[in-house]
Every structure is written in C-alpha cells, then in structure tokens.
Amino acid sequence: MVxxxxxxxxxxxxxxxxxxxxxxxxxxxxxxxxxxxxxxxPDLSILTMAGYLEARPRVGYxxxxxxxxxxxxxxxxxxxxKDYKAVPxxxxxxxxxxxxxxxxxxxxxxxxxxxxxxxxxxxxxxxxDLLKAAIGKQSLQDLPISVIMTRMPNIITCQIDDLxxxxxxxxxxxxxxxxxxxxxxxxxxxxxxxxxxxxTTIAKAFVELGKEKEV
Amino acid sequence: MVxxxxxxxxxxxxxxxxxxxxxxxxxxxxxxxxxxxxxxxPDLSILTMAGYLEARPRVGYxxxxxxxxxxxxxxxxxxxxKDYKAVPxxxxxxxxxxxxxxxxxxxxxxxxxxxxxxxxxxxxxxxxDLLKAAIGKQSLQDLPISVIMTRMPNIITCQIDDLxxxxxxxxxxxxxxxxxxxxxxxxxxxxxxxxxxxxTTIAKAFVELGKEKEV
Numbered sequence: 548m549v550x551x552x553x554x555x556x557x558x559x560x561x562x563x564x565x566x567x568x569x570x571x572x573x574x575x576x577x578x579x580x581x582x583x584x585x586x587x588x589p590d591l592s593i594l595t596m597a598g599y600l601e602a603r604p605r606v607g608y609x610x611x612x613x614x615x616x617x618x619x620x621x622x623x624x625x626x627x628x629k630d631y632k633a634v635p636x637x638x639x640x641x642x643x644x645x646x647x648x649x650x651x652x653x654x655x656x657x658x659x660x661x662x663x664x665x666x667x668x669x670x671x672x673x674x675x676d677l678l679k680a681a682i683g684k685q686s687l688q689d690l691p692i693s694v695i696m697t698r699m700p701n702i703i704t705c706q707i708d709d710l711x712x713x714x715x716x717x718x719x720x721x722x723x724x725x726x727x728x729x730x731x732x733x734x735x736x737x738x739x740x741x742x743x744x745x746x747t748t749i750a751k752a753f754v755e756l757g758k759e760k761e762v
Numbered sequence: 763m764v765x766x767x768x769x770x771x772x773x774x775x776x777x778x779x780x781x782x783x784x785x786x787x788x789x790x791x792x793x794x795x796x797x798x799x800x801x802x803x804p805d806l807s808i809l810t811m812a813g814y815l816e817a818r819p820r821v822g823y824x825x826x827x828x829x830x831x832x833x834x835x836x837x838x839x840x841x842x843x844k845d846y847k848a849v850p851x852x853x854x855x856x857x858x859x860x861x862x863x864x865x866x867x868x869x870x871x872x873x874x875x876x877x878x879x880x881x882x883x884x885x886x887x888x889x890x891d892l893l894k895a896a897i898g899k900q901s902l903q904d905l906p907i908s909v910i911m912t913r914m915p916n917i918i919t920c921q922i923d924d925l926x927x928x929x930x931x932x933x934x935x936x937x938x939x940x941x942x943x944x945x946x947x948x949x950x951x952x953x954x955x956x957x958x959x960x961x962t963t964i965a966k967a968f969v970e971l972g973k974e975k976e977v
Binding site: 552553554555588589592593596597599619620622623645648651652655657674675677678679681682687712715716718719722724745746747749750751752753754756757 | 765767768770803804807808811812834835837838860863866867870872889890892893894896897902927930931933934937939960961962964965966967968969971972
C-alpha cells in the first residue's frame with residue numbers, strides 16, 4: 548500500500564540541508580537545527596522510507612534524487628490496454644464507402660477497421676477519410692472501402708498487455724483517433740483485431756482517475 | 763511538498779488493528795505486536811502524518827477513513843481549462859457546408875465553432891454532422907452551415923477556470939468530441955468563444971501525467 552504525506556516545514560528543511568550538504572550525519576543535522584537527534588528520528592525515518600534520503604553507515608544521510616510522483620507512475624503502470632479496450636467495429640474490404648458511412652453512423656464510432664478472412668487487419672478508415680471521399684466526384688455506392696483505407700503495414704497498432712499510457716502516446720504522436728488492439732496469429736499470417744483504443748477511451752480513463760477509489 | 767511512501771508490513775498491520783479495534787492506545791497496539799511503544803513511535807507518526815490515523819489524548823488512535831489518492835486529486839485539481847485549451851477554429855453562419863468541410867481539412871480539426879459578430883457562439887458542427895450532410899441530396903455549396911449546426915442553447919460549454927477533469931467529464935457524459943471555452947460578454951449578449959477543449963486535449967494531458975516532473 549502506498550500513501551501520501553504532506554511534509555512538515557522541518558522535514559522540508561532537513562531535505563534541503565541534506566541536498567546541499569550531504570552526506571551528513573543525523574547528529575550534524577540535529578546540531579544545525581538546534582534539536583536533539585532523538586527529536587529528528589521520526590523525520591529522518593519518514594524521509595528515508597519515502598526514498599528521498601538514503602542512510603549509509605558511518606557516512607550519514609545523502610539525497611537520493613527521487614522525484615515526487617511515484618504514486619502516479621505506479622497507478623499509470625497498472626492501467627493496461629486489456630482493461631480499457633472497447634469492442635472493435637469491423638467491415639470487409641469489399642464494403643462500399645456508402646455502406647461504411649452508414650455503419651459508422653449505426654455503430655456511432657469514429658473509426659472502422661477493415662478486415663480480411665479470420666478477422667485479420669487489412670486497413671483502417673476514419674471519419675476524415677470518409678468525409679474526403681464523400682466530397683469527391685465518385686459514386687460512394689460503387690467505391691470499395693479498400694480504395695480509400697489506410698493499409699497495413701501503415702497502421703499503428705497496440706497489444707493487450709501494452710500500457711494505456713503508451714497507447715495514448717501513440718494517439719498523440721501519430722495524430723490518430725483510434726488504435727486497433729491486435730493479436731499476432733500463431734502462423735504469422737497477420738494480426739487479428741480484438742479491440743480498439745480511442746481518444747474517448749483515454750478521456751474516460753482520465754475522468755476515472757479523478758473518481759474516489761482506494762489505490 | 764507532498765511525498766509518497768510505501769507502507770511496511772508492520773505499518774499495514776497497525777492500520778488494520780486500528781481500523782478493527784480503534785480507538786486504541788499506542789501501548790495496546792504495542793502489546794498486540796509484542797513490541798515496545800518506542801519501537802512503534804515512527805510507525806504511528808507516519809500513519810498519523812499521512813492522515814490515516816488520528817490521535818486523541820486519553821482516548822488513543824482511531825482510523826480517519828482517508829483514502830489513498832489524495833496526491834492524484836491534488837494534481838488533477840491543479841489542471842485547469844486555461845492551461846490546456848487549444849485555439850478555436852471558427853466560421854460564420856453563412857459559410858457553406860462545402861467551405862466548412864474545406865476549412866476542417868485545412869485546419870485539421872474535428873469540430874468547427876460557428877460565430878456571430880464579435881465572436882459570440884452561435885453553433886457547433888462536427889465531422890459527423892458534415893459527413894451526414896455530405897451523403898445527403900442537397901448541394902453542399904448551396905447549403906449554409908447554420909442549417910445543419912447544433913445551435914445555442916443546446917451547446918455544452920466550459921470556462922477557463924473550470925477544472926480540466928470537469929471538461930473531460932462533459933465530453934464523456936454528453937458523448938461529444940469538443941467543448942468550446944467561452945467567456946460571457948459583460949452586456950449579457952452571448953458567449954465569446956476563446957478556446958476549445960477536445961478529446962485530443964485530454965489525451966495529451968493524460969500522456970503528460972506520465973512524464974517525469976516534480977509535484
């Protein structure tokens with residue numbers, strides 16, 4: 548169990564002294580503060596337990612350089628794609644652009660995944676791709692989605708054991724709205740689509756962080 | 763300064779004893795653990811400082827019921843719309859749907875805000891709205907955006923001092939992609955559009971949480 552503590556002024560002062568003058572013994576710190584070594588014992592043990600100070604026998608205390616957001620990192624490192632992924636909405640390669648648009652409205656998603664037999668990923672198509680096609684000259688009923696989709700291997704994917712924060716980072720880095728969660732097939736014949744991570748997924752996870760819960 | 767500490771097994775045990783049997787004195791806890799009161803002193807002071815235990819003179823320690831994610835709450839409560847908002851992309855009410863689509867591609871945004879004179883919010887239009895119009899029968903050049911936009915007062919807005927987590931919550935709750943950041947005009951004549959918060963904004967903030975920084 549990880550807990551959080553607001554440091555007292557005295558503890559912050561001790562931290563500062565050790566940062567500037569460490570390694571320094573407990574007795575020397577006590578002397579600087581005009582306090583007894585016994586009075587400082589709880590403060591030093593808190594700072595040591597928190598990982599800010601390290602104690603070396605016959606040398607004294609020195610500053611570990613640890614930063615303060617370990618708890619948050621710990622929480623973020625527990626959030627994996629597996630626990631947050633949504634159900635993917637898939638269409639076949641020969642689906643018309645018109646039918647793809649209809650599917651997008653019916654399923655109310657921002658991105659469709661295009662799959663081959665056995666659910667392996669062939670392409671991906673966003674609202675933006677469909678909008679671009681819709682203002683073009685071609686008949687949407689006659690245009691197969693495979694003509695306008697982004698194809699493998701140009702698709703950013705993730706896997707269920709990836710951290711959610713890694714997936715979020717890909718969404719930002721590649722300026723995309725959605726990442727298919729895939730599972731490589733045993734025979735090496737492609738990537739099976741098993742989920743999706745979208746900016747909505749990330750926004751939900753962010754909101755969830757603010758809800759009351761035990762760490 | 764707020765720090766985090768991983769509790770030792772003994773501290774977790776003390777917490778459990780106080781939860782189950784508090785109020786209980788330090789001597790009684792020490793007795794249960796076959797330890798001296800002095801040995802327990804740092805443990806009790808850590809648990810008290812962290813706010814898990816409260817000590818009442820002549821009564822003993824009792825459990826405060828505090829949850830463990832105070833640090834995270836503190837961080838989230840520092841993130842306001844002001845520090846994260848992006849620049850809004852606006853069009854006029856008489857813009858054609860076709861020109862709106864072109865603007866959306868040129869500016870590479872998912873939502874356009876429709877404004878009246880003085881930049882006051884009149885409507886909002888998403889990629890989804892434009893896609894719906896694009897597969898309709900009407901000429902996109904002749905159709906003004908005001909016909910298809912969502913109008914005030916049916917627009918979810920936020921203000922610069924709102925918490926980012928509140929804005930994120932609105933995005934999820936109302937299933938929208940973008941929230942205009944507005945400032946009420948002094949004369950009560952509407953809301954001036956001064957920014958936008960989107961799911962991209964939230965995903966960026968989420969990614970940022972994972973970056974190393976001092977709390």
